[in-house]
Amino acid sequence: MSFFASRWVPVPDAVRELPLDTKLPAGFRAAGAVAGLKPSGKPDVALLVCDSPEAVSAVRLTATAAPAAPVLITDERTAKHALRGVLVNSGCANAATGRRGVEDAAKCQGAAAAALSMGPEHVAVASTGAIAHSLPVDLVLKGILAARAGLSPDGAGAMQAAIETTDRSTKRAELAVELAGGTVRIAAQCKGAGMISPNFATMLCFVETDALLDTATADLLFGVCVRRSFDRISVDGQLSTNDTAILIASGLGGVRIEPESADERLFGEALDALLRQLALMIVADGEGAARIARVHVTGGVQEDVEAAARAVANSPLVKTALNGGDPNWGRIVQAVGGALAGGAVLPMDVWIEGIQVCAGGAALDYDEPELAAAVTRDEVEYRIALPGEQAETEVFFSDLSHDYVTLNAEYTT
């Protein structure tokens, strides 16, 4: 089965999938180790290193006003366009840990930099796990040493295992992209099962490529692709304290991607498809999720279509209806009305799986058995048209299930 399993991610022509045990793109080594942070005894510390001194990178971090210590370190104490190493731990988010947390994260960054023989400003740190617990620094340091000993071009799987928490699916890929200048490689390792859950989850993604990019191109492409993927998903509307996405380009594949070239477009399309499919895998793996949906909103004002799409994606009424396979489109009208409250009455059109159910805010006659069947599929698409046509947006989201409540109400820290 193709990595690109969603109907919402067409596979670009230039992209070829490689087996998951393919070596990382040229210049990269990775490893995972058991440091003892996870009570389960599973791997919990990962290292990624790029052996090219000329590597360029791009970073996107959570926008939360309560960032975790590793986010602060990566944001404020690294050369974000020249990263060559990444230290990741699962089992502890090092969030809501104050100054001590920052000191702990800095110690780990320093130790990883020493282990990788580079300055600490080249090493990003990322953490995922429970909030409000101090990082067991000694364990992480032990994990760094063990991981360093295991660094290998074949280490993507080991790294993946060490960054996962409650993930039910493995979110990684190895791609080749056929450009005019030659073939480039892209690999990615990603985790996430909920935008945030202090017991379990957060969203992390690490992307490696052997393409030769300048820093502005790397940042532009990665920024656009993150906005179209990880920024467009919601499991429970909750922004993590720890979200981190990092692209590193070694340049060692020998194929240069010139700004505004056809190859830049093809590379961008490949990166876009990769990140969108990974983002959809996070949604599908959302805590307790049984079904995922896309809401596509058009209208006259970007702020309004954005608010409407987010409101639908985060409405517990829409999400429970999605869970129940219930074509309860009145809840969509209600969610949009609530999101845009205080303004004029908005006549809206609504389609579910291409079946129009509402025109100008009023119910239509439609084929009820056809609609009932459509909303029980694995992927459900809602389309909402507000007055005007200049703006549009989309959000991917999961349902709200009994398992979500069980996971989040019954397991306490």
Add this chain to the structure above:
Amino acid sequence: MSFFASRWVPVPDAVRELPLDTKLPAGFRAAGAVAGLKPSGKPDVALLVCDSPEAVSAVRLTATAAPAAPVLITDERTAKHALRGVLVNSGCANAATGRRGVEDAAKCQGAAAAALSMGPEHVAVASTGAIAHSLPVDLVLKGILAARAGLSPDGAGAMQAAIETTDRSTKRAELAVELAGGTVRIAAQCKGAGMISPNFATMLCFVETDALLDTATADLLFGVCVRRSFDRISVDGQLSTNDTAILIASGLGGVRIEPESADERLFGEALDALLRQLALMIVADGEGAARIARVHVTGGVQEDVEAAARAVANSPLVKTALNGGDPNWGRIVQAVGGALAGGAVLPMDVWIEGIQVCAGGAALDYDEPELAAAVTRDEVEYRIALPGEQAETEVFFSDLSHDYVTLNAEYTT
């Protein structure tokens, strides 16, 4: 047991509770009837009439951009400061019904006005029930005639029964308020079990008093009290298409309430306590709710404390922790951080039931068994201090339970 059951609603000294079977304040009659809109055969059409031609009124309606037809009629086709009649139906929200819905609501308004021998501009209409279904006008007209025959000063209970949907508690009260000028009466009937559920619920509240108020005073007092009660609650963050709150003052008790007098303050305090307790009863009766909470946020900027309080109240992670009796305060920090994303890092202090758990964004040592016991009570209070002290707000909310998912996922329209 007192109507004022919550610790968050101190009973004003001037207020005396009367038995629920007390007659309505002077000048009011009410009734309920079975019209056949509810499949259960329970009462579903109510009439309220004020027999004083000098009555004054105040109205507050949902701010949604997708208002139901009766909301449009009440907003646009009544003399909102001179209402003397109210027609309510349950069993059908008459929402997302377009122009036909408005025509249906207008027909019912006209029939109620004829039945009550007044102009239609004096009659408000309100509906609650399933969205996206046309109002069965013939049944409502039949109900109006039946209710008219039953109009009585003893009709508050019958009216209450006809406006309820999935309510598990009866939300009404009869109060006396001792003023310098004499005793005035206030009565209220209210329903709501979720901010909105298209299958079931919405929030309606009707308040009658025999006090003599001018229209500006009535509007001011009612507006302030609605803002401090029904505007401060959330079951699932979902704004209804149909929310309606109406105060009618007959003036027939003979006690005049002068603007800016001590009596105005006492009357306002009584109305405030009444509406706050009713609002808390709605939260406690939220779909599937087992526990309710108050989040109190202080800080420098009103917009920020409001966003933070709403984010906590509507966070599925906070709400599931509340359901599980889990002192998982990392979720509060995460919710506030997400609400105020994009700005500076916010050092915040957090208390749960008076126990400080977080200072300046970092975990504190605290008595864990004491905290664990505190969060399993019926009412839980969270306090959050953001930098600065000029602004504050509060939101009351319910938990997120398996029953919420069951009610909203498994019962389809």
